[in-house]
Amino acid sequence: VIETPRAGRSGSVSSPPHQVADYAQKIDVNPPKGTRDFPPEEMRLRNWLFDNFKEVSRLFGFEEVDYPVLESEALYIRKAGEEIRDQLYCFEDRGNRRVALRPELTPSLARLVIQKGKSVPLPIKWFAVGQCWRYERMTRGRRREHYQWNMDIIGVPHVTGEAELISSIVTFFKRIGITEKDVGFKISSRKVLQEVLGFYSVPEPLFAKACIIIDKMGKIPMEEIKKELKSIELSNEAIEDLLQVLSIKSLTELEEKLGGAGEAVSELKQLFSLAENFGYSDWIQFDASVVRGLAYYTGVVFEGFDREGKLRAICGGGRYDRLLSTFGGDDHPACGFGFGDAVIIELLKERGLLPELPLEVENIVCALDPNLQGAAARVASVLRGKGQCVDLVLENKPLKWVFKRAARINARRLILVGSAEWERGMVSVKILGTGEQYEVDVGELE
Numbered sequence: 538v539i540e541t542p543r544a545g546r547s548g549s550v551s552s553p554p555h556q557v558a559d560y561a562q563k564i565d566v567n568p569p570k571g572t573r574d575f576p577p578e579e580m581r582l583r584n585w586l587f588d589n590f591k592e593v594s595r596l597f598g599f600e601e602v603d604y605p606v607l608e609s610e611a612l613y614i615r616k617a618g619e620e621i622r623d624q625l626y627c628f629e630d631r632g633n634r635r636v637a638l639r640p641e642l643t644p645s646l647a648r649l650v651i652q653k654g655k656s657v658p659l660p661i662k663w664f665a666v667g668q669c670w671r672y673e674r675m676t677r678g679r680r681r682e683h684y685q686w687n688m689d690i691i692g693v694p695h696v697t698g699e700a701e702l703i704s705s706i707v708t709f710f711k712r713i714g715i716t717e718k719d720v721g722f723k724i725s726s727r728k729v730l731q732e733v734l735g736f737y738s739v740p741e742p743l744f745a746k747a748c749i750i751i752d753k754m755g756k757i758p759m760e761e762i763k764k765e766l767k768s769i770e771l772s773n774e775a776i777e778d779l780l781q782v783l784s785i786k787s788l789t790e791l792e793e794k795l796g797g798a799g800e801a802v803s804e805l806k807q808l809f810s811l812a813e814n815f816g817y818s819d820w821i822q823f824d825a826s827v828v829r830g831l832a833y834y835t836g837v838v839f840e841g842f843d844r845e846g847k848l849r850a851i852c853g854g855g856r857y858d859r860l861l862s863t864f865g866g867d868d869h870p871a872c873g874f875g876f877g878d879a880v881i882i883e884l885l886k887e888r889g890l891l892p893e894l895p896l897e898v899e900n901i902v903c904a905l906d907p908n909l910q911g912a913a914a915r916v917a918s919v920l921r922g923k924g925q926c927v928d929l930v931l932e933n934k935p936l937k938w939v940f941k942r943a944a945r946i947n948a949r950r951l952i953l954v955g956s957a958e959w960e961r962g963m964v965s966v967k968i969l970g971t972g973e974q975y976e977v978d979v980g981e982l983e
């Protein structure tokens with residue numbers, strides 16, 4: 538680098554105009570903290586996972602949608618003390634707008650449904666696979682982005698919606714080799730909580746806060762849970778009764794506690810009966826402690842868990858009948874779930890179920906002479922026009938290099954374009970790994 542004396546205030550130092558070479562400042566080649574690259578092998582696994590998400594969604598008659606990854610921060614300003622709010626990846630843009638990288642997809646769905654209004658007939662059955670973000674202090678070293686599969690049904694007030702959604706997730710698990718021995722669904726309803734808190738005349742606005750606190754059960758000490766419940770003015774009696782109900786693991790016991798007249802018990806009974814008809818009873822269990830950590834759930838809630846208990850929740854969802862009205866829209870009954878792309882991969886690794894997804898390029902085409910590069914391009918185009926995958930060797934390379942690349946891309950056929958054959962309109966084909974070799978007219982290649 539040639540240092541150029543800088544022109545000082547006192548005068549300018551004349552120097553010939555010349556380029557001061559920029560230092561090639563070495564940049565950090567890793568992706569930003571908490572984010573991932575998807576090089577080819579990882580991208581094949583991601584595509585395999587997403588293709589299964591999308592195939593199941595298609596089987597259930599859902600339509601694909603997507604939304605901006607950047608949304609107004611206002612979509613996520615909820616006052617129930619959720620972790621998702623504490624970790625919002627938000628900022629002020631150059632137009633002084635408060636915006637956020639979406640931490641979940643459901644609020645975007647609600648926004649689009651309201652925007653579409655009556656132009657979209659009910660029931661709406663939409664699915665999306667989208668990247669979601671959180672800003673977590675790196676002290677915990679966790680990821681800041683993941684991809685979530687969502688399926689949502691808008692306009693169906695009955696638990697047939699939730700039963701259908703759980704069936705779609707069971708269908709997904711079966712497709713990738715996961716059975717009821719590997720995972721299960723814990724199912725409950727926030728109406729259980731509502732009925733218990735109702736006994737103690739707990740005001741409605743505290744209900745969501747109580748749910749968010751209870752969702753921390755098992756993650757923070759029980760004493761802390763009680764302390765936080767006291768902080769939202771729940772009486773000791775209400776807290777003790779609540780915690781006792783939350784330990785219930787059977788619908789029969791729940792009915793004994795709440796009576797059979799309430800919606801919570803009747804809806805859960807209907808759901809378990811529908812599960813019998815769908816054929817996934819062995820996958821589900823009632824567990825009153827499931828409340829999920831999102832403020833907007835209003836009814837049935839469920840989460841997929843690994844039976845060995847080593848992993849975090851695989852997926853989760855439930856009914857959210859009031860979300861649209863919180864955005865000023867007409868209320869429609871709604872239910873949905875989110876299924877992240879990380880825990881499921883950990884589970885598949887644990888169970889030895891990761892699929893083999895090698896790169897497979899059927900053909901490799903190579904000119905044996907630099908003057909035949911054009912001919913090789915023709916051959917490649919003929920094959921590609923017939924739907925054949927071709928890796929065209931683009932430089933003059935020794936055969937040893939070509940064979941090595943053919944092996945790396947798992948090519949089945951090596952097509953050599955040589956001058957003698959080409960003059961007769963022919964090329965030479967080697968079926969790799971078999972020793973079989975023959976000449977063929979280019980027009981007959983397929």
Ligand SMILES: Nc1ccc(Br)nc1
Nearest residue numbers: 640670671680682683
């Ligand atoms: N909501 C959310 C977003 C991103 C990640 Br990673 N986990 C949860």
